[in-house]
Amino acid sequence: MKALIAEDDFINRRVMQLFLSGYGKCDVADNGKTALMMYQDAQTDKKPYSLVCLDTGLPELDGQTVLKEIRRFEKDKAIFGKDGARVMMLASDVRKDLLIEAFRAQCDGFMLKPFRKRELVAFLEEQGLIEG
Amino acid sequence: MDGDRGNVSPGLAEIVNTYQADFWGEIVNLLDQMNLCMVNLEAEPGNKSHLVALCQLFHTITGLSTLLQDAVCHGLSKATEELVEASRKYGSNAELSTINQFIQSSGFLRRMALNPGISDEPRFFGEVSQHIQAMKQSQMDLLMMVRQTLEKEVRIGEILIHDGTMAKNDVDDVLDKQKKSMGSMKFGEILLKEKRVDATDIIQAIRKQRIRSASPGCLLAISNEQIRLLRELIKNLYATGQSVHTDALLRFGSKDQFSARTATLVHDLAALELVLAALGRVPLSLAFSKLKQTLGSLFEESRQFVRIDTTGDDTEVEKDIADRMVQPMAELVALIAAHDRELNSEEVLSLIELAAANEKGVLAIEIATDSRQEASKYIHHQKYEQIAGIITQLGGKMVVDDSKQGIRIRILFSAREGIV
Numbered sequence: 001m002k003a004l005i006a007e008d009d010f011i012n013r014r015v016m017q018l019f020l021s022g023y024g025k026c027d028v029a030d031n032g033k034t035a036l037m038m039y040q041d042a043q044t045d046k047k048p049y050s051l052v053c054l055d056t057g058l059p060e061l062d063g064q065t066v067l068k069e070i071r072r073f074e075k076d077k078a079i080f081g082k083d084g085a086r087v088m089m090l091a092s093d094v095r096k097d098l099l100i101e102a103f104r105a106q107c108d109g110f111m112l113k114p115f116r117k118r119e120l121v122a123f124l125e126e127q128g129l130i131e132g
Numbered sequence: 133m134d135g136d137r138g139n140v141s142p143g144l145a146e147i148v149n150t151y152q153a154d155f156w157g158e159i160v161n162l163l164d165q166m167n168l169c170m171v172n173l174e175a176e177p178g179n180k181s182h183l184v185a186l187c188q189l190f191h192t193i194t195g196l197s198t199l200l201q202d203a204v205c206h207g208l209s210k211a212t213e214e215l216v217e218a219s220r221k222y223g224s225n226a227e228l229s230t231i232n233q234f235i236q237s238s239g240f241l242r243r244m245a246l247n248p249g250i251s252d253e254p255r256f257f258g259e260v261s262q263h264i265q266a267m268k269q270s271q272m273d274l275l276m277m278v279r280q281t282l283e284k285e286v287r288i289g290e291i292l293i294h295d296g297t298m299a300k301n302d303v304d305d306v307l308d309k310q311k312k313s314m315g316s317m318k319f320g321e322i323l324l325k326e327k328r329v330d331a332t333d334i335i336q337a338i339r340k341q342r343i344r345s346a347s348p349g350c351l352l353a354i355s356n357e358q359i360r361l362l363r364e365l366i367k368n369l370y371a372t373g374q375s376v377h378t379d380a381l382l383r384f385g386s387k388d389q390f391s392a393r394t395a396t397l398v399h400d401l402a403a404l405e406l407v408l409a410a411l412g413r414v415p416l417s418l419a420f421s422k423l424k425q426t427l428g429s430l431f432e433e434s435r436q437f438v439r440i441d442t443t444g445d446d447t448e449v450e451k452d453i454a455d456r457m458v459q460p461m462a463e464l465v466a467l468i469a470a471h472d473r474e475l476n477s478e479e480v481l482s483l484i485e486l487a488a489a490n491e492k493g494v495l496a497i498e499i500a501t502d503s504r505q506e507a508s509k510y511i512h513h514q515k516y517e518q519i520a521g522i523i524t525q526l527g528g529k530m531v532v533d534d535s536k537q538g539i540r541i542r543i544l545f546s547a548r549e550g551i552v
Contacts, residue, residue, distance in 0.1 A: 046301065080184050081191070081217045094144060096151045100158050103195035106188055110199070112144035 001129050003027070003051040004042070006035035006066065007090065008059055012113060016053060016090075019117050023130055032061025036069050039085070043077065049085050050129055054107075056091040056098065063089055064098070067105045086127045088120075148199045155196050156245045159205075162189050163242050170235055173226055183220040186234065190216055193241065204251035204260055205244050211264045212237040218271045222278040230274075233267050356452045359412040363405055370401040412452075416488045416497075417445035419454040419461075423486075426462045431469065437481045438469045444488035449495055453526055453545060460522040461486075461499070464541060467515050468501050495545040 001024040007013040008030050020026045027049075029035035035054065042048050052070065054063035061069070067087055074084040088109040089102045102110055109123045124130045148155070166189050173182040190213035197206040212234060219226050240260055243250055250256050377394035384391050420442045431438050449457075465484055472482040487498045520530045528545040 080220065081187055081213075094147050096154050099148070099151070099199060100155075100196070103192045103199075106191055107195065108191075110144065110195070112147070 001050050001124070002042075002047065003053065004029065004035060004038055004049045005053045006030075006032060006058055006063070007053070007055045008057070009055075012055070012090075019120055020051075020053075023124065030059075032058035032063065032066045034060075036061060036066050039066075039070055040073055043073065051088065051124070051127075052085045053088045053090055056089055056102075063091075064101060064105065067102065067107055071106050082128075086129060088123060144199070145201060152200060152248075155200050156248060159193055159196055159241060159245045162193055163238055163245070165189060166238050170231060170238070173231055173234075174228075177225040177227075177231070180220055183216055183226060187213060187216040187220060190237075202244070202251060204257060205241065207264055208237055208240055208260055211267045215267045215271050218274050222274055230270055233263070233270060236263055237267070356412060356450070359408055363408050363412075366401055366405045366408065370398060370405065373398045373401055412450050413448040414451045414454050415445060416447045416449055416454060417442075419449070419458050420445055420486060420488075422458045423462050423465070426458065427465055427469075430462075430466060436469055436473060438465075438484060439481060440465065440484050440486060442486045442488075447488040447490055447495065449488075449545070453528075456526055457497075457523070457528075457543075460519045460526075461497070461543070463515065464499055464519050467513065467519070468499065468539070468541075472501060493546065497543045497545075498540055499543070500540040 001020075003020045003024065003026045005013055005016045005020065005026065006029045007016060010030075013028055013030065017026050017028055027038060029038055032054075035052070035058070039049060039052060054066050056063040058066065067089065070085065070087060074080070086108040087106070088111060089107045090111050090113055091098065092113050094110075094112055099110060108127060111119065111123070121130070166186065169182055169186045169189065172179070173186065176182060190209050193209040194206060194213055197209055200206075215230065215233065219230055223230070240263065243256070251260070373394060377391065377398050380388065380391040380394045386392075424440055424442075427438070427440065465486075468484060469482050483502060485498070485500045487500070489496055523530050523543055526545070528543050531542045531544065533540045533542065
């Protein structure tokens with residue numbers, strides 16, 4: 001599993017990296033713009049990310065916008081459904097409209113920070129990214 | 133279906149509880165949009181963009197149902213999403229029966245959204261469960277149909293990529309190589325050849341390393357018990373693999389790729405078990421030298437003159453047997469020497485030979501002396517019976533053979549049952 005973590009908070013980013021590095025290559029980005037660029041580059045190089053974790057409050061481009069851009073990029077490349085990356089949104093606080101918007105924009109999961117590793121692992125298993 | 137409700141972190145679950153009605157309301161909105169999609173799909177069953185839109189709507193509902201922690205809603209929308217996805221990827225046209233299943237799913241979801249307690253009713257639950265089963269069956273039928281009709285290698289590669297069996301790059305590599313070499317080869321033939329493990333080379337390498345290192349038992353920090361457990365696990369996997377392979381042969385025939393892959397799996401597991409069996413074995417030289425050390429001090433104390441010659445030191449035996457057989461063998465040799473001393477004067481030099489060999493999977497260790505002792509003296513000796521008991525515990529047996537030339541005691545160990 002190849003993962004991309006987009007998180008501006010250093011500690012959260014490091015913790016996520018520790019969680020996920022056991023399952024494969026794990027890249028990090030501290031803002032939305034870099035994350036989107038890394039995602040697009042990986043797709044172009046035919047080494048796409050299977051998981052993208054996006055913080056909703058990223059600087060430069062927020063998580064929701066990055067998610068929409070990722071799905072737009074996939075649509076342009078005729079990548080649909082499970083052939084695309086699984087996107088997990090990470091938020092410090094939640095609002096109803098934020099949740100609905102994220103799922104409408106085709107995110108695959110939503111997690112409220114802080115969360116436990118087992119919750120993340122359960123998500124990865126459910127998405128078939130790792131075996132249970 | 134009860135356990136399949138998606139995963140929501142506890143903090144989030146607490147917050148979204150207050151939004152339950154809003155989420156159900158949003159699902160109704162999505163279902164309204166879905167109606168338009170289904171009408172379009174019925175009008176243009178071959179247009180994939182309608183299926184993409186439908187899939188996205190079901191995906192959103194699946195996500196929201198995760199937040200709602202509603203197992204029935206989650207299971208239903210997820211199963212429908214998967215069927216839509218399969219239709220999009222593998223179906224040339226959306227079948228009318230499949231579109232009806234989408235409509236049915238939409239109907240069930242609407243009933244749940246408008247009447248939130250309905251999923252607890254056994255009748256409704258039963259209807260939904262049946263519907264989910266029917267959709268899974270449709271999905272399987274679709275995949276089977278595609279599998280049987282697709283003869284183009286590229287499409288087979290697509291299925292492998294979809295199933296996660298192979299990465300796209302690997303599939304492309306195989307196809308390229310295939311095109312370059314033999315056009316008549318089946319898909320995957322090169323791949324299977326490349327991935328086959330030759331256990332003989334590995335075993336030989338391990339053996340060479342042992343000889344170089346001069347520390348036969350200490351190459352790997354892995355205990356005999358761990359090796360035994362690993363072998364047991366592999367045996368179980370092998371049995372499962374065999375049964376899957378048999379099923380594959382029955383269902384798809386021996387020329388099918390799945391059958392070929394399961395055959396490779398079974399072959400590789402057997403090879404792996406051989407490697408592990410080799411890791412657990414050591415040459416007898418170590419046991420023989422321990423035995424000589426033990427007896428050397430004993431004979432020195434009792435002022436006995438005994439010469440022990442060994443042959444077949446390279447013969448391999450499982451390490452736990454090699455360790456545990458030293459003491460009974462030493463006692464046996466001591467017993468022979470003691471009898472020899474009784475028959476002769478103290479000054480005589482007793483010659484005892486230890487010879488080991490592997491004979492058709494049976495390890496035979498022969499302890500022989502040329503002194504004319506009677507076999508019955510051994511067989512009825514209390515000490516002999518004790519030693520025979522220990523050998524039996526180790527899984528071996530002792531056979532006494534007396535002849536005019538002397539006495540021979542053979543200890544026989546059958547190799548532990550392995551896969552091959």
